[in-house]
Amino acid sequence: xxxxxxxxxxxxxxxxxxxxxxxxxxxxxxxxxxxxxxxxxxxxxxxxxxxxxxxxxxxxxxxxxxxxxxxxxxxxxxxxxxxxxxxxxxxxxxxxxxxxxxxxxxxxxxxxxxxxxxxxxxxxxxxxxxxxxxxxxxxxxxxxxxxxxxxxxxxxxxxxxxxxxxxxxxxxxxxxxxxxxxxxxxxxxxxxxxxxxxxxxxxxxxxxxxxxxxxxxxxxxxxxxxxxxxxxxxxxxxxxxxxxxxxxxxxxxxxxxxxx
Numbered sequence: 175x176x177x178x179x180x181x182x183x184x185x186x187x188x189x190x191x192x193x194x195x196x197x198x199x200x201x202x203x204x205x206x207x208x209x210x211x212x213x214x215x216x217x218x219x220x221x222x223x224x225x226x227x228x229x230x231x232x233x234x235x236x237x238x239x240x241x242x243x244x245x246x247x248x249x250x251x252x253x254x255x256x257x258x259x260x261x262x263x264x265x266x267x268x269x270x271x272x273x274x275x276x277x278x279x280x281x282x283x284x285x286x287x288x289x290x291x292x293x294x295x296x297x298x299x300x301x302x303x304x305x306x307x308x309x310x311x312x313x314x315x316x317x318x319x320x321x322x323x324x325x326x327x328x329x330x331x332x333x334x335x336x337x338x339x340x341x342x343x344x345x346x347x348x349x350x351x352x353x354x355x356x357x358x359x360x361x362x363x364x365x366x367x368x369x370x371x372x373x374x375x376x377x378x379x380x381x382x383x384x385x386x387x388x389x390x391x392x393x394x395x396x397x398x399x400x401x402x403x404x405x406x407x408x409x410x411x412x413x414x415x416x417x418x419x420x421x422x423x424x425x426x427x428x429x430x431x432x433x434x
Contacts, residue, residue: 189215191305194313195253196246202321202429203422204314205253206328206383207242208266208306209235212259215301221261221286232279233259235331237405242329244415249422252317254310256302261287263298265306266328266381310387323433325353325425326388326395328381334403336373344414345369345399347376349384354396356428360421369399394429 212234214220220228227233239255246253256265261284267274275295277287317324335341343365348354362368371377376384381397388395400414 187216189301190257191302192309193255193257194309195243195255196250197252197313199246199249199251199253200317200320201249201251202317202324202426203249203251204310204317204324204326205242205246205249205251206310206326207235207238207253207255207330208264208328208381208383209260209330210239210242210255211257212261213257214259214262218262218286221284223261223282223284223286227282228259230280230282231331231333231402232282233261236402237400237411238329238331240411241331241400241405241414241418244411245329245418248415248419252313254306254313256306258302258306263303265303266383268382268385269295269299269303307382307386310383314387323429324393325422325429326383326393327422328383328397330397330399331402331405332373332399334401341373341401342367342369343401343404344417345372345374346396347371347374347399348396349376349380349389350395353394353425353428353432356425357396357398357421360424361417364417364420374399394425 212228223233242253242255245251261276261279264274264276273279275287275290275298277284314324314326332341332345344361345368346354346357346361348371358368358370376397384395387393398418404410405414
């Protein structure tokens with residue numbers, strides 16, 4: 175059976191692109207987890223990927239979904255989580271980015287992504303990418319009925335090292351330095367090493383969530399990364415949710431002060 179175009183033909187079953195967690199949360203923070211899952215529509219046949227690859231960071235941000243949900247409860251904030259692996263379509267990349275539907279990721283070939291035509295790519299956009307971002311927009315709109323200014327906060331996780339270089343325990347990735355600087359200060363109270371726009375520079379690698387929902391509306395935004403090996407430790411999800419919530423209190427206080 176060919177898997178070069180797993181999206182050809184009709185889709186026999188609808189596929190939910192997003193889930194909203196703690197939808198009644200009213201704190202002016204919208205949590206977004208674009209890489210929450212390694213699942214794919216059944217007819218995609220996992221794009222021909224091995225179980226080992228589906229369990230790696232190339233398919234999902236390990237621990238990020240649990241952290242997002244725990245933080246949503248701590249903060250009393252809503253969260254939108256993607257249901258679909260970034261290998262199928264990356265909801266934090268724009269359609270012109272090479273990694274939007276990657277043919278290869280961190281050394282692994284993704285057979286079902288090789289040689290996709292424009293029609294197949296558009297099918298994935300309409301099946302997952304657009305519905306996910308429509309849900310983000312709807313959740314944001316509902317929250318802004320209560321708070322004109324909402325902080326948009328994507329939650330990610332990264333591998334402990336890359337190319338032999340150890341990464342910080344956590345990172346704040348920003349496109350605008352303020353109010354990310356407040357988050358850096360607050361998070362540094364709990365983590366011994368916090369990356370400041372490192373190992374990714376948000377000014378150069380601006381995520382699609384920022385480009386689509388935050389920047390056009392002039393809303394504050396930055397992203398959080400936490401190391402996957404740290405999140406895998408017993409009790410770590412709740413500990414990190416507490417650390418982030420404490421730092422976010424400083425951010426929200428700063429935003430409230432600036433609005434006066």
